[in-house]
Amino acid sequence: DSGVTQTPKHLITATGQRVTLRCSPRSGDLSVYWYQQSLDQGLQFLIQYYNGEERAKGNILERFSAQQFPDLHSELNLSSLELGDSALYFCASSVELGAGRNTIYFGEGSWLTVV
Amino acid sequence: AQTVTQSQPEMSVQEAETVTLSCTYDTSESDYYLFWYKQPPSRQMILVIRQEAYKQQNATENRFSVNFQKAAKSFSLKISDSQLGDAAMYFCAYRSPYKDDMRFGAGTRLTVKP
Numbered sequence: 570d571s572g573v574t575q576t577p578k579h580l581i582t583a584t585g586q587r588v589t590l591r592c593s594p595r596s597g598d599l600s601v602y603w604y605q606q607s608l609d610q611g612l613q614f615l616i617q618y619y620n621g622e623e624r625a626k627g628n629i630l631e632r633f634s635a636q637q638f639p640d641l642h643s644e645l646n647l648s649s650l651e652l653g654d655s656a657l658y659f660c661a662s663s664v665e666l667g668a669g670r671n672t673i674y675f676g677e678g679s680w681l682t683v684v
Numbered sequence: 685a686q687t688v689t690q691s692q693p694e695m696s697v698q699e700a701e702t703v704t705l706s707c708t709y710d711t712s713e714s715d716y717y718l719f720w721y722k723q724p725p726s727r728q729m730i731l732v733i734r735q736e737a738y739k740q741q742n743a744t745e746n747r748f749s750v751n752f753q754k755a756a757k758s759f760s761l762k763i764s765d766s767q768l769g770d771a772a773m774y775f776c777a778y779r780s781p782y783k784d785d786m787r788f789g790a791g792t793r794l795t796v797k798p
Contacts, residue, residue: 602785611775614785625785657727673786675729
């Protein structure tokens with residue numbers, strides 16, 4: 570158990586809908602990362618938050634947004650969903666910003682299926 | 685931009701034998717961090733081993749060890765005494781000390797034959 574908690578674990582929704590994925594980082598971790606893993610592919614970095622502020626943005630679509638709340642949990646919002654958005658969405662956390670040396674720990678992921 | 689390449693989409697090994705997974709990366713930075721993550725069928729990402737570029741000594745974690753060749757920008761993972769539970773996707777990853785995200789390779793699917 571990495572200590573990173575993601576909900577829901579599985580989600581099936583229809584095209585055009587909006588979903589919210591939730592993540593609670595490890596205790597004490599200020600940085601939260603979101604990654605997308607499509608079927609049989611590697612992980613694509615979406616976005617990172619540190620202590621409530623956006624710090625880095627990767628290949629995140631405009632239909633997607635995220636935020637980190639004062640209690641440090643984070644939510645990834647996916648809207649106008651398309652079939653191609655079906656993927657495993659990982660949340661990860663680490664202790665501090667930008668040190669690089671801090672290991673990123675992953676949650677178990679949220680499986681999103683768009684039908 | 686840093687890129688990570690895993691040239692072996694699939695590998696197989698006989699139980700109890702040794703296998704080496706390859707990873708190369710491209711960077712202009714002198715200091716960075718490298719990782720191997722294991723993703724079993726459950727799809728959870730599990731950290732296997734990490735290496736700091738400034739350390740010459742290769743990292744070791746029980747049956748897992750790396751061969752870090754900084755000049756060649758190579759970071760291979762050796763699994764000794766392979767076990768059935770080692771069957772998984774293995775991802776190599778690069779992390780810069782100046783950027784927050786981590787770059788992953790495409791992964792190598794390891795099969796362990798009994």
